[in-house]
Amino acid sequence: MTAGTTLRFLNLGHFFDHFFLLIFPTAVIAIERDWNLDYGTALTLGTPIYAAFALATLPAGWLGDRWHREWLIAFLFLGCGASSTLAAFSRDPLQLMISLGAMGLFAAIYHPVGLTMVTQISERPGRSLAVNGAYGNLGLAGATLLTGVLAESFGWRSAFLLPGVVSIAVGILYLTLTLRAGRLARHDRARSAHPFARSARSTQLRVFTVILLAAFFGGAVFNGVSITLPKLFEERLSDITSNLSAIGGYTALVFAVAAFAQLPVGNLLDRYGARPVLTSLLVLQIGALFLIADTSGPLVVPIALVLVLLMFAGIPVTGWLMGRYVPLQWRSRAFAVEYVLSLGMSSAIVPLIGGLHSFGFGFDKQYLLLAASAAIVFLAALALPAKVPALAKTVTTV
DSSP, X not given: OOHHHHHHXXXXXXXXXXXHHHHHHHHHHHHHHHTTOOHHHHHHTTHHHHHHHHHTHHHHHHHHTTSOHHHHHHHHHHHHHHHHHHHHTOOSHHHHHHHHHHHHHHHTTIIIIIHHHHHHHOSSHHHHHHHHHHHHHHHHHHHHHHHHHHHHHHOHHHHHHHHHHHHHHHHHHHHHHHHHTSSOOOXXXXXXXXXXXXOOHHHHHHHHHHHHHIIIIIHHHHHHHHHHHHHHHHHHTTTTOOOHHXXXXXXXXXXXXXXXXXXXXXXXXXXHOHHHHHHHHHHHHHHHHXXXXXXXXXXXXXHHHHHHHHHHHTXXXXXXXXXXXXXXXXXXXXXXXXXXXXXXXXXXXHXXXXXXXXXXXXXXXXXXXXXXXXXXXXXXXXXXXXXXXXEEEEEEEX
8 A cells, every 4th residue: 555545544534533523512412302411411421532532542652653553543443433333322321421432442543643654654744744634623524514414314323323334434445455565664764854953951841831731721722612612503503593403514614614724834833933823823712712702693603713713723833842842752752741631631621511511600601711721821832932943953763
């Protein structure tokens, strides 16, 4: 199998990875109706998928360094597909939670394994990572749109069943091509692919601290908005529509338009550095969170679009900082710590949102709390170096 074909499967893998993670936040609206649950209680059923996704990331990365990565990607397609299919046949909340937990375990494979493969086999890893990231963002949009349409037309179970079957088919095709090729060539070679800023240790530690704060508090904003957006639209657009497919369509529109927001940010980072880019994005993000907290009716859609655009635009910043300031010899471990913090927040945010909603704290108050989280990241970002660092290249073997 050629490197180009493998990259296409890896892009699909990123799409499916984010797709499966976002089925539940839209389907939960139909589940609460079907099982006569309030939104807060129904939303907590999704805790296992995000908890498993967070906890399994480090083991998945460890396994990826010691086993064939192409086989793990096959397990991603097959495992997520099988788990989603099982979720479709759940007869009670416990069965659904077990299925979602299994889905989170398999979904955890992608970021430590898939992104490593992208950088390993691509002739232009920067461009390939940007395209791959766009596929992941489109997975968010596709999940909300298809889940809304299927749940409204055929019931929430179909929203898990159809993607599950398709993912299994893709996994079988990928595995067949991989076996036919014997095994995927790893394309190991020496290349100058690790520009690094020769900075003082205090600067490196300061930057890494900002990265961790951004992962934790920025993760709260990113996951809080992503998970609650379908329900926010259902509540704030109630005078316009209560149709779940329409709600999913509005959410998908927001995610789809914002999907490519990160592509131009790389050039801005290289030209101006992280501090002006990140602080500018955060000031605008805080303003959008304040606006959307108190907005109802059709205006909520364009404000949500601006908010998600700003969120997606900030995705490359921490990776850029890692590449510029974190020494290569412990950079992969630094990435792992960042992902664990971010994913840990995503698992914690689900029961937190559900609990707050059940106790009468609506999205008007919750989005103000998210604005406070973004403000913490803004204050931390002020500690970043003001200028773009001079780079030294080191030749390594990938």
